[in-house]
Amino acid sequence: MTTATDEALIQSTADGQIMSGWSERAPSPRGGARLEAIEVSAWFGQTQVLDDVSLSMPPATVTALIGPSGCGKSTFLRILNRMHESVPGAQLAGEVRLNGEDIYAPGQRVTRARKRIGMVFQKPNPFPAMSIADNVTSGLALTNIRISRGDRRGLVEDCLNRAGLWREVKDRLGAPGSVLSGGQQQRLCIARALAVEPEVLLMDEPCSALDPTSTRRIEETIAELSSQVTIVIVTHNMQQAHRVSQQAALFLADERAPGGIVECGPTEQLFSNPVDPRTADYVDGRFG
Amino acid sequence: MTIVGNGSPQGVQITPRLPRRLTPGREPSDWIFHGLATTVGLSVLAVTGAIGLFLGYQSIPTLRHYGWHFFTQSNWLPELNQIGIAAVLVGTAEVALIAMFVSFPLALMFALFITDYAPPRIKSWLVSAVDLMAAVPSIIYGLWGFFLLQPHAIDVARWLSQYLGWLPIFHVDTDPNAAVWQQSSYTGSAFIAGLAVSMMAIPLACAVMRAVFDQAPLGEREAAMALGGTRFGVARTVVLPFAKGGIIGGTMLALGRALGETAAVLIIISPEYLIKARILEAGTQTISALIAANFGDATTSQLSALLTAGFVLFLITLTVNTCAAVVIRRSRSGASTDI
Ligand SMILES: Nc1ncnc2c1ncn2[C@@H]1O[C@H](COP(=O)(O)OP(=O)(O)O)[C@@H](O)[C@H]1O
Ligand SMILES: [Mg+2]
Numbered sequence: 223m224t225t226a227t228d229e230a231l232i233q234s235t236a237d238g239q240i241m242s243g244w245s246e247r248a249p250s251p252r253g254g255a256r257l258e259a260i261e262v263s264a265w266f267g268q269t270q271v272l273d274d275v276s277l278s279m280p281p282a283t284v285t286a287l288i289g290p291s292g293c294g295k296s297t298f299l300r301i302l303n304r305m306h307e308s309v310p311g312a313q314l315a316g317e318v319r320l321n322g323e324d325i326y327a328p329g330q331r332v333t334r335a336r337k338r339i340g341m342v343f344q345k346p347n348p349f350p351a352m353s354i355a356d357n358v359t360s361g362l363a364l365t366n367i368r369i370s371r372g373d374r375r376g377l378v379e380d381c382l383n384r385a386g387l388w389r390e391v392k393d394r395l396g397a398p399g400s401v402l403s404g405g406q407q408q409r410l411c412i413a414r415a416l417a418v419e420p421e422v423l424l425m426d427e428p429c430s431a432l433d434p435t436s437t438r439r440i441e442e443t444i445a446e447l448s449s450q451v452t453i454v455i456v457t458h459n460m461q462q463a464h465r466v467s468q469q470a471a472l473f474l475a476d477e478r479a480p481g482g483i484v485e486c487g488p489t490e491q492l493f494s495n496p497v498d499p500r501t502a503d504y505v506d507g508r509f510g
Numbered sequence: 511m512t513i514v515g516n517g518s519p520q521g522v523q524i525t526p527r528l529p530r531r532l533t534p535g536r537e538p539s540d541w542i543f544h545g546l547a548t549t550v551g552l553s554v555l556a557v558t559g560a561i562g563l564f565l566g567y568q569s570i571p572t573l574r575h576y577g578w579h580f581f582t583q584s585n586w587l588p589e590l591n592q593i594g595i596a597a598v599l600v601g602t603a604e605v606a607l608i609a610m611f612v613s614f615p616l617a618l619m620f621a622l623f624i625t626d627y628a629p630p631r632i633k634s635w636l637v638s639a640v641d642l643m644a645a646v647p648s649i650i651y652g653l654w655g656f657f658l659l660q661p662h663a664i665d666v667a668r669w670l671s672q673y674l675g676w677l678p679i680f681h682v683d684t685d686p687n688a689a690v691w692q693q694s695s696y697t698g699s700a701f702i703a704g705l706a707v708s709m710m711a712i713p714l715a716c717a718v719m720r721a722v723f724d725q726a727p728l729g730e731r732e733a734a735m736a737l738g739g740t741r742f743g744v745a746r747t748v749v750l751p752f753a754k755g756g757i758i759g760g761t762m763l764a765l766g767r768a769l770g771e772t773a774a775v776l777i778i779i780s781p782e783y784l785i786k787a788r789i790l791e792a793g794t795q796t797i798s799a800l801i802a803a804n805f806g807d808a809t810t811s812q813l814s815a816l817l818t819a820g821f822v823l824f825l826i827t828l829t830v831n832t833c834a835a836v837v838i839r840r841s842r843s844g845a846s847t848d849i
Contacts, residue, residue, distance in 0.1 A: 305736055310630040337738030347729035351751045364739035364747060411733070418737060 254281040254452030255321045255421035257302060257339070262316035263480070264297050264306060271297050273480040275316075277471055279422070284444060284453040286463035286489065289473030289504070294481030295456045296344075298473070299424050302454065303339035304332050320421070337365050340420030340451075344427040346407035348399030348414070355395040357410055358382060361418035377417060384450070385413035386443040405436020412443060416451075423447065425455040429462065441466050460505055464493055472501050562828075565821035571811070572818040580818065586783050586800065588812045595797065595819050597783045601700060602796040602823070604789055605775060606768040608704025613711040613768075614761055620712070621719035626745050637720070644713035652774030655706030660778065663705055664696040667790040671696075682791045698780030700794040706774045711764035718763060718838070722756025723749050755841015762834035766827045772798040797823040 257279040264272040272294040279285045287295045300306040301314055304325060317324045325335040348357050358378045362369055369377065378395065382388035387409040391402070399410055408428055415423060425444075429437040444453060444466045457463050463470055470489040475481030485492060485501045496502045536544065573580060576593060583594020624636045667682070668691060674680040684695040726749045734744040750757070775796050781803065782793030801816045808816060 303736060305732065308732070308735060333738045333740055336736055341736040343729060343732065343736075345729055347727070347733040349730060349733070349747060349751075352747075360734075360747060361737035361739075364734055364737050364743040414733075414737065 253450065254423075255338070256281050256319075257422050257452055257454070258317075258319040259298070259302065260317040260319065262298065262301055262314060262318065264294065264301060264315075265313040266309065267311040270480040271475075272301075272314075273482050275481075275483050277483060277486060279452055279454055279469075281452050282449055283469055284448045284455060284467040286467035286470040287454065287456045287473060288458070288460065288463050288470060289481070289484075290475075291458075292481075293473040293475035295473050296426050297481075299341075299426050299454065299456055302422070302424055303341050304335045305341065307332070333365065337361070337418050338420055339422040339424060340415035340418065342408070342411050342415055342423065342425040342428050344430055346404055346411050346431065348402070348407050348410050350398060350400035352399055353396045354382075354391050354399055354402070354410060357399040358413050358417050361414060365418060367418075381413040381417045382410075384416055384443075384447060385409045386439055386446070387413055403436070405432045405439060408432060408436065408440060409443060412440070412447075416447075420451060422452040422454065425453065427456050427458060430458060437462070460493075460507070464489060472498075472504060474500060474504070562821075562824060565817055565824055568814055569818035569821045572814045575811075576815075580815075584783055584785050586795075586804075588809070588815070593812075593815045595800075595822060597785045598795045598797050598800050598819065599822070600785050601794040602769060602798075604700040604787075604794065605704045605707060605771075605796050606765055608701055608789060609707035609711050609768040609771075610761065610765055612705060612708035613715055613764060616708075617712045617715035617719060617760070617764070618757065621716045621723055622745055622749070624716075624720050625723040626741055626749060640713045640716050640720075643709070644717070647773075648710055648771060649773040649777070651706050651709050652777035654709075655702060655774055655778045659705060660697055660702050663702045664693055667696045667699065667701055671790050679787045679789050681788050683788070695792055696790060698778060698792045698794075700779070700789045703775045703778045703794065703796075704789075706778055707768045707771045710771060710774070711768045714767050715760040715764035718760030719753065719757055722753040722760070722838075722841070726752040753841070755837050759834045759838030759841065762830050762837065766830045766834065769827050769830065770798055770823060771796075772802050775799045776802050 259275055259277045259279075262272060262275045263270065275294075275298060277285070287298065289295055297306060302318055306312050306314060314326075318326060320335070320338060324330070325339075349360055352360060355374075355378045358381050359369070359374055362377075379388060379392075382391060387406060390406060391397075391410075394401075399407065402410060408431075412423075412428075429440055432440070441462065444455065447453060448466075448468075455463075455466065457466075467489045469487070470492045471486035472484045472492065473481050474484045485496060485498045487497075492501060493505050496505065572593075576583070580594050581599075582596050583592055584597035585592040585594060586598070587593070620636075620640065624633060624640075628636055668686050670680050671682040672686040675682065675686060682695055684692045730748045730752070731744055734747050739747065776799040779795065779799060780793045781795045781799070783795055784793065786794075797819050801820055804812065804816060
C-alpha cells in the first residue's frame with residue numbers, strides 16, 4: 223500500500239493550508255472522553271440479556287469487546303449511546319457516565335448523548351441519495367449546526383482524511399454515497415460520525431461485511447483515530463482485537479442466562495495470560 | 511461457437527455446445543394457481559378495457575354532433591341544444607385540487623405521526639382508525655359536509671374572502687363586510703365540496719404513505735438517530751427522501767379518487783354551469799355529479815352526452831392512476847442501502 227503518500231497527505235492537511243477555517247472552529251479536546259458503564263443490565267421485554275456489566279473505557283484508548291454471538295455485545299454498545307431505548311420494549315438498569323456525567327440522568331438530552339458518542343454500524347449505512355460530501359456533513363444538518371461554505375469543504379476533507387477515504391473520493395465528492403464499495407461506504411460512515419466531533423466512537427463489528435483489504439484500511443483508520451477519540455469496538459476477529467485494541471473485555475452468556483463480562487484487562491494480558499479459564503478457551507478458539 | 515469436447519483424453523472431438531432447454535419447475539398446484547391468477551388478472555384488464563370501449567363507442571354520436579364545442583361550451587342545456595363540459599371540467603378540477611390541498615398535508619403528517627412519532631402501543635389503533643375513515647360510505651361524508659361542516663365552513667369562507675378577496679380565487683360577489691352577511695352566497699361552493707372530498711382522500715393517501723414510510727431502511731434511520739438527529743431530523747433526512755415516490759404516488763391515487771367522487775359532491779354543491787375561479791362562491795358542478803344528477807330523466811341523446819362526459823372523466827382518472835402506479839413502482843428500486 224502507498225502508506226507514504228497517505229502520511230504526506232495527512233501531514234499536509236494537519237499543517238492546515240486547506241482546512242484552516244475548520245480547525246479554528248474545532249474546540250473539543252482531541253483524545254476523547256472517559257466512558258464508564260456502571261452495573262448495566264438490559265432487557266428486551268421480559269428477557270434479560272445483560273446482567274450487571276461494569277466497564278471503564280479510558281480516553282485515547284481502543285477497547286475491544288469480544289465474545290460469541292448473542293452474548294449481548296451489540297446491546298451493550300447500543301446502551302452506551304442510548305440507541306438501546308429506540309427498540310420497543312427495551313429496558314435497562316445502571317448508569318453510563320461520560321466524563322462522570324450519567325447520560326441517562328433525567329434532563330439529559332438523548333440527541334446530545336448520541337452526538338457526543340458516535341456510532342458505526344455493522345452494515346455500512348450511508349444515506350444513499352446524498353452525495354459523499356453531504357453524507358459527511360449530514361450530522362451537522364441533523365443537529366442544526368450551521369457551517370459556512372468554506373468551513374464545510376475543509377471539514378469534509380478533514381473527516382474523509384481521518385477516515386482514510388479522502389484519496390479515493392476526492393474527485394467525486396458529488397457522487398451519491400451508494401456508488402462506493404462496501405469498505406469505502408464503511409469509511410464514509412466513519413467520516414460522517416467524526417464530523418460531529420464525537421468524544422467517543424462506538425463500532426459494532428465494522429469489518430464483518432468487508433474484504434481483507436478494506437478491513438486493513440479500517441484498522442489503520444482506527445489506529446490513527448485512537449489518539450483523538452475514545453474507541454470501543456466489537457469484533458469477532460481475535461487477531462483484529464489483538465491488533466487494534468489496548469484493552470479488551472470478554473462477554474459470555476450461559477445457556478438462557480443473561481450475558482456479562484467474564485474478564486477484562488489490557489489486551490496483551492487477556493490474550494497471553496488470561497485469569498479465567500473460559501477466556502483462555504475462547505481466545506484459543508476452543509469454543510464460541 | 512465450438513468447444514473442444516472432453517469425452518476422452520485423446521479424442522479431439524469437436525462438438526457444438528448448445529444450451530439445454532430449461533423448463534421452469536412448476537408443481538401441478540403451481541399450475542392451477544398460475545392459471546387462476548392469470549385468468550383473474552386478464553379479466554380485470556378485460557373489464558376495464560370493455561368499460562373504456564363502451565364509453566368510447568357511446569361517445570361517438572355526441573362528439574360527431576357537437577365536435578370541439580363539447581369541450582368549449584360551458585352550458586349544459588339540452589333543451590336549447592347547448593351541451594359542453596368546459597365548466598364541469600373546471601369545477602371537477604377545482605373540487606379535486608381543493609381536496610388535495612387540504613388532504614395532502616394532513617395525510618402526510620398523520621402518516622408520519624403513525625410511523626415515526628406514535629408510541630408503538632397505539633400505532634395499530636391509529637392504523638385502524640385511518641382504515642375506518644376509508645370504510646365510511648361517501649354519502650355519509652356528503653351528509654356530514656352538508657349538515658355539520660357547511661355551517662362552520664362558510665364562516666371560514668367569509669373570513670377568507672374578507673382578507674384575501676383581492677385574489678380572484680377568494681373573491682365572492684357579495685359584500686363580505688355587510689352587517690347581515692349573505693350566507694347563501696357561500697354555501698354549496700367548490701370549497702365546501704372539496705373539504706368533504708378531502709375526508710375521503712386522506713385515508714387513501716395516508717395508507718400509501720404510511721406503507722412506504724414503514725419501509726424506510728432501519729439502518730439509515732439508526733444512522734440518523736446515532737448522529738444525534740431528532741425524530742423530525744430522521745424523517746427529513748431518511749424517511750421523506752426514501753418515500754418521495756410513495757408520497758407522490760399516494761397523492762395521485764387520492765387525486766384519482768377525488769376526481770371521481772360523486773355522492774358527497776352531489777349533496778353539497780349548488781349546480782351552476784359557469785367557468786369561474788371563485789371557489790368560495792356558491793355554485794359549481796363536477797362531471798360525476800352532473801352525470802348522477804341528470805341520468806334519471808335523460809333522453810337518448812342526452813344519455814350519450816352524459817356518457818361522453820363520463821368517458822372524459824374515465825380517461826383523466828385512468829391517466830392519473832397510471833402515473834401514480836408508475837411513480838410508486840419506480841420509487842422502490844434503488845432506494846435502499848443494500849451493497
Ligand atoms: N431487538 C431485539 N429484540 C429482542 N431480543 C433481542 C433484540 N436484539 C437482540 N436481542 C437478543 O439479545 C441478546 C443479545 O444480542 P446482541 O446484543 O445482538 O448479541 P451480540 O451482539 O453479542 O451478538 C440475544 O439473545 C438476542 O437474541
Ligand atoms: Mg452483534
